[in-house]
Amino acid sequence: MGHEPAPLPLDGVLEYLGFLLDGEGYAIPIEGIAEIMKPLPIAPVPRARREILGVMSVRGRLATVVSLRACLGLGPRRVDARTRILLVEAAQEDLGFLVDEVTGVFHVDASEVEPPAVLGADFGAHVRGAARPDGELVVLLDVTSLLPARAGEH
Amino acid sequence: MEGGSYREGAQERARDEFFSEAQELVDALTRDLLALDEAKRRGALRPELLNDVFRAVHTLKGLSSLFGAVVLSALSHELENLLDDLRMGRTELDDGVLDLLFKAVEAYGRILASEKQRGESGGDASAEHAHDEVNELLAELAALATQKGRPAEVLAQYAIDPAMLGVLTEYEEHRLRSAVESGLRLVRLFVRFPLSSIDASFDTLKDSLRAHGEIITYLPAGDDDGGAEERPVDAIDLEVIVASSRSVDELRVAVAAQTSRLDEIPRRVGRAGQKPSVPVEAESRPQVGLPDLSYAQEPSISDLSIEDMASVVGLPPEMQQALGLLPAQVELPAGASPGGASTRQISLRSVSQTVRVDIRKLDRLMNAVGELAIVRGSVQRLADTLRLGHDGAPATASSRRLGAELLRVHRMFERRLAELQQGVLDVRMVPLAQVFDKVARIVRQLSREHGKPTNFVVTGADTEIDKLIVEELSDPLLHMVRNAIDHGIEAQAEREREGKPATGTLALNAFQKGNHVVIEVEDDGAGIDPQALIRRAKARGLLTELEAQEMSAKEALALVFLPGFSTKDRVTDLSGRGVGMDVVKTNIAKIGGTVEVQSGLRIGTKVVVTLPVTLAIISVLAMGVAGYTYCMPLASMEEALALDPSQVRSMLGREVLSQRGASIPLVRLSELFVSHAHEVLDAPAAPRTLDKYVVITSIGNRRVGFVVDQIFGQQDIVLKALGPSLAGVPGFSGATELGDQRVALVLDVAALHEEVYGQSAERAKQLEAV
Numbered sequence: 026m027g028h029e030p031a032p033l034p035l036d037g038v039l040e041y042l043g044f045l046l047d048g049e050g051y052a053i054p055i056e057g058i059a060e061i062m063k064p065l066p067i068a069p070v071p072r073a074r075r076e077i078l079g080v081m082s083v084r085g086r087l088a089t090v091v092s093l094r095a096c097l098g099l100g101p102r103r104v105d106a107r108t109r110i111l112l113v114e115a116a117q118e119d120l121g122f123l124v125d126e127v128t129g130v131f132h133v134d135a136s137e138v139e140p141p142a143v144l145g146a147d148f149g150a151h152v153r154g155a156a157r158p159d160g161e162l163v164v165l166l167d168v169t170s171l172l173p174a175r176a177g178e179h
Numbered sequence: 180m181e182g183g184s185y186r187e188g189a190q191e192r193a194r195d196e197f198f199s200e201a202q203e204l205v206d207a208l209t210r211d212l213l214a215l216d217e218a219k220r221r222g223a224l225r226p227e228l229l230n231d232v233f234r235a236v237h238t239l240k241g242l243s244s245l246f247g248a249v250v251l252s253a254l255s256h257e258l259e260n261l262l263d264d265l266r267m268g269r270t271e272l273d274d275g276v277l278d279l280l281f282k283a284v285e286a287y288g289r290i291l292a293s294e295k296q297r298g299e300s301g302g303d304a305s306a307e308h309a310h311d312e313v314n315e316l317l318a319e320l321a322a323l324a325t326q327k328g329r330p331a332e333v334l335a336q337y338a339i340d341p342a343m344l345g346v347l348t349e350y351e352e353h354r355l356r357s358a359v360e361s362g363l364r365l366v367r368l369f370v371r372f373p374l375s376s377i378d379a380s381f382d383t384l385k386d387s388l389r390a391h392g393e394i395i396t397y398l399p400a401g402d403d404d405g406g407a408e409e410r411p412v413d414a415i416d417l418e419v420i421v422a423s424s425r426s427v428d429e430l431r432v433a434v435a436a437q438t439s440r441l442d443e444i445p446r447r448v449g450r451a452g453q454k455p456s457v458p459v460e461a462e463s464r465p466q467v468g469l470p471d472l473s474y475a476q477e478p479s480i481s482d483l484s485i486e487d488m489a490s491v492v493g494l495p496p497e498m499q500q501a502l503g504l505l506p507a508q509v510e511l512p513a514g515a516s517p518g519g520a521s522t523r524q525i526s527l528r529s530v531s532q533t534v535r536v537d538i539r540k541l542d543r544l545m546n547a548v549g550e551l552a553i554v555r556g557s558v559q560r561l562a563d564t565l566r567l568g569h570d571g572a573p574a575t576a577s578s579r580r581l582g583a584e585l586l587r588v589h590r591m592f593e594r595r596l597a598e599l600q601q602g603v604l605d606v607r608m609v610p611l612a613q614v615f616d617k618v619a620r621i622v623r624q625l626s627r628e629h630g631k632p633t634n635f636v637v638t639g640a641d642t643e644i645d646k647l648i649v650e651e652l653s654d655p656l657l658h659m660v661r662n663a664i665d666h667g668i669e670a671q672a673e674r675e676r677e678g679k680p681a682t683g684t685l686a687l688n689a690f691q692k693g694n695h696v697v698i699e700v701e702d703d704g705a706g707i708d709p710q711a712l713i714r715r716a717k718a719r720g721l722l723t724e725l726e727a728q729e730m731s732a733k734e735a736l737a738l739v740f741l742p743g744f745s746t747k748d749r750v751t752d753l754s755g756r757g758v759g760m761d762v763v764k765t766n767i768a769k770i771g772g773t774v775e776v777q778s779g780l781r782i783g784t785k786v787v788v789t790l791p792v793t794l795a796i797i798s799v800l801a802m803g804v805a806g807y808t809y810c811m812p813l814a815s816m817e818e819a820l821a822l823d824p825s826q827v828r829s830m831l832g833r834e835v836l837s838q839r840g841a842s843i844p845l846v847r848l849s850e851l852f853v854s855h856a857h858e859v860l861d862a863p864a865a866p867r868t869l870d871k872y873v874v875i876t877s878i879g880n881r882r883v884g885f886v887v888d889q890i891f892g893q894q895d896i897v898l899k900a901l902g903p904s905l906a907g908v909p910g911f912s913g914a915t916e917l918g919d920q921r922v923a924l925v926l927d928v929a930a931l932h933e934e935v936y937g938q939s940a941e942r943a944k945q946l947e948a949v
Contacts, residue, residue, distance in 0.1 A: 067922075068924060069854040070905055072853065077904065078856050078859055080924070086899075087916075088902075089904050104861065
C-alpha cells in the first residue's frame with residue numbers, strides 16, 4: 026500500500042465505476058473491482074487505524090473493510106440501505122471499500138480527463154484526475170494508493 | 180497450467196518430477212555424507228555408505244543428463260568418478276576430499292534451485308554464478324582425478340570384482356569396455372590348471388573359446404571363490420573373464436572339458452523386454468552412455484513416462500525401487516543370474532510407502548475440512564431448534580422427534596469429521612529431521628571454518644510438525660546455531676583454561692509438549708553476560724539508568740530481542756547482515772511461536788523455541804465482548820469462571836483478581852477493544868449483563884485474566900491470516916468465519932500478555948520514580 030499509482034493511459038476509452046461520498050462524485054477504474062456488494066457482517070478490528078472498519082468474509086476469504094470516506098478525510102457516516110462495498114482483490118489482501126452510494130459505470134475518453142491540478146493545490150497521490158461524464162465533475166481515484174502507509178512506516 | 184497442450188503439460192510434469200527426484204537424492208546424499216563424516220571421526224569405515232553415495236550420484240547424473248541439466252550432469256559425472264575411486268579404495272577419504280564432497284552437494288542444491296527458477300522465470304540471473312562455482316569444483320575434482328587412472332564408469336554397472344577391475348591393463352580395460360558397449364555378454368569362468376602345464380592349458384582354453392568370444396583377462400582366483408574343494412598345492416585356480424555373444428549354455432558346452440564352473444556376470448540394467456545379447460543387429464537399444472535429451476526435444480520427454488526414462492538411463496532396479504519408480508515389468512534375461520533362474524517379474528506396485536504431495540493441495544483440503552466443521556455447527560443448531568423450538572414457535576412433538584434423530588446423526592458426523600480433521604492434519608506433519616539435517620551440515624561447516632571443534636547432538640528429530648512451520652524454521656534455527664558457534668562456544672585455548680573439554684557441545688533438542696513443539700538450541704559455551712547486555716542497552720539509549728538498575732538478570736537476557744541490539748560490534752560474516760535476535764523472534768512469532776533465552780555465565784546458553792504443532796486448525800473458546808465474538812485459543816487457556824466482583828482488587832493502578840491466594844492481572848476486553856467502527860456500523864445487540872466472566876490464561880508462568888460478557892463454548896476453527904494492512908494491530912493472530920458469514924477475531928494471547936506485563940513494569944517504575 027502507498028506505492029506510486031500507474032499513470033493514466035494517454036489514449037483509448039476508460040471505463041470507471043462512479044460513486045458518491047457526501048453527494049460528491051468519485052470514481053475508480055472498473056477493471057480493479059471484483060464485485061460490488063451490499064455490506065456483509067463486519068467484525069471491527071479494535072485498535073486498528075481509523076480508516077479500517079473491520080474484516081468480513083467473502084466466499085471463504087477474509088477481506089479488510091476500508092472506509093473510503095476516512096481515507097479522504099471525510100467524517101464518519103452510518104451505513105444505510107444505499108451503502109455499498111467495492112471489493113478489490115489485491116495480491117496480498119482483499120479490500121472492501123465502503124462508499125455511500127454507487128451511481129454506475131461510465132466511459133470517458135482519455136483525452137477528456139483533466140489533470141489533478143484542476144482540483145486545486147491540495148491533493149494526494151490517490152487522485153489521478155477529473156472527468157465530467159455528464160457535465161458533473163467526478164474525481165478519478167487510484168485505489169491502490171488510497172490506503173495510507175502503515176503506522177510506524179514513514 | 181490451463182490451456183496448454185497435453186504435451187506441454189506432460190513436459191511440465193516430467194520437469195517437476197525431475198526436480199523432486201533430484202532434491203530427494205540431494206537430501207539423501209547430505210544425510211549419507213554426514214553419517215560418513217561422523218563415522219570417520221569415530222575412526223570407523225562405512226564402505227556401504229560410500230557405495231550408496233556413489234550410486235546416488237550416478238542416478239543424479241543420469242537424471243540430469245536426461246533433462247538437459249547440463250551443469251548438474253557435468254558435475255555429477257566428475258563426482259561419480261571421484262566416488263568410484265573412493266569406493267574402490269583408490270583414493271582415500273580424507274578431510275579434504277570429504278569437504279569437496281560436501282561442497283559439491285551444496286552446489287547441487289543451489290544449482291537445482293537456480294535451474295528450477297530459470298525454467299520458471301526464463302531468467303538467467305544466478306546461472307553465471309553457479310557456473311563459476313561448478314567450474315571451480317570441476318577443476319578441483321579433475322586435479323584429484325589425474326592422480327589416478329580409473330576404469331570406465333560403464334564398467335561399474337557390472338558385478339565385476341573390483342580387485343580385478345583394478346588390475347586391468349589399459350588394453351584389457353579397453354577391450355572390456357568395448358565388449359560391453361557392443362552389448363556382449365560378460366561371463367566368468369573358474370578353471371583349475373596344474374601349475375606345470377599352465378601355458379598349454381590356457382592355450383587350450385583359448386582355442387575352445389575362440390569361436391565363441393574373447394578372453395578379456397584372467398586372474399588368480401581368490402580362496403573364497405565359493406565352494407571349491409581344497410586346492411592341491413601344484414595347481415592354480417584362475418578366474419577368467421570372457422566376452423561373448425553366445426548364450427551361457429553354449430559357452431558351457433564349449434569349455435566343458437576344462438571346467439564346469441561358468442556363469443554370467445550379471446548386468447544391472449534391464450529395459451523391459453530387451454535382452455543384453457545379440458549385438459550385431461544394432462536395433463535401438465538403450466545406450467550405456469547417456470542420451471542428451473533436452474527440454475527442447477519434445478517427443479523424447481513427454482512421450483516417455485518417468486519409469487521409461489529411469490530404465491533408459493540404466494538405473495539398477497533396486498535404485499528404481501528406492502526412488503519409487505518401478506518399470507511396468509522387468510524381465511531379466513534367461514540365465515542372467517547364476518544358476519539360470521527363470522524370468523522373474525517384479526510387481527507393478529511401488530515398494531515405496533510414501534507419496535509426495537503438493538502443499539497447496541493440502542491447504543485446499545484443510546480449508547474444505549474447516550468449512551465442513553462450520554457446516555457441522557449449523558447442523559447442530561438446526562437439531563437444537565427442532566428439539567427446543569425457537570422464539571415464537573415452540574417445538575412440536577414431531578419436530579422434537581426429528582430433532583433428536585438429527586442430533587444422533589450429528590454425533591456420528593462429528594466423530595467422523597474429527598477423524599477426517601486429524602487425518603488431514605497428520606498428512607501435513609513432517610519430522611523436524613528435514614530441517615535438522617540442514618542445520619547439521621552448517622554446524623559442521625562453521626565449526627571447521629572457525630577452528631572450533633564442536634560435538635553436535637540432536638534429539639527428537641522425528642518430532643513432527645506442520646510442514647509450513649518447518650519451512651519457516653530453518654532461517655531462525657540457522658541463525659541461532661551461528662550465534663552459538665560464533666559467540667557462544669569459545670576458542671579451544673580458552674575452553675581449556677576454563678577447564679572445559681576442548682570440543683564444544685551444541686545440542687539441538689525437540690520434543691512435543693501438549694499442543695506445542697519445543698525446540699532447544701543449547702551450547703556449553705561462554706554464556707551471556709547480563710551486565711554486558713544492560714550496559715549495551717544503556718549505551719544505545721534503550722534503557723534508562725533507573726531501568727538498568729532495576730533489571731534482573733532474567734529480564735536482561737530478554738534484551739537481546741530488542742531491535743538493533745547486538746552484543747558484538749563487528750558484523751561477522753557468519754551472521755551475515757547482522758540479523759539480530761529480534762528478527763528471529765519476529766520470524767518465530769509469524770509461525771505462532773515464542774522464543775526465550777536462558778544462560779549461565781561461562782556455563783552456556785539455551786534458546787528455547789515453543790511452536791504450535793499446527794497452524795491451521797485450532798481449538799478455541801468463543802467469547803462475546805460488546806456484542807462481537809472473539810476466539811481464545813484453548814492452548815493458552817487455564818479456566819473460565821464467572822467474575823466475582825468481590826474478588827477484584829486494585830494493585831498499582833491495575834485491577835487484579837484474587838484467586839486461591841494468587842493475584843492475577845485483569846484486562847476488561849470491553850475497555851481494551853475500542854474501535855471507531857461503531858460510528859459507522861450498526862451496533863450489535865448488547866448482552867444483558869456485561870463483564871460477567873473472566874477467562875484465565877497462562878503463558879509460561881505468567882497469568883492474565885480476560886474479562887468478557889459472554890461465553891459461547893468450545894469449537895475448532897480454521898485460522899485465517901489478517902491482511903498486511905492490519906499487521907500492526909496488536910493482540911490478534913488472525914480471524915475465522917463462524918457460521919452465517921460472521922467473522923470472529925482470534926486473540927494473540929502471548930502479545931496481550933506482553934502488553935499487560937510490559938505496562939505493569941512501566942507503571943511500577945513510574946510509581947517508584949514519584
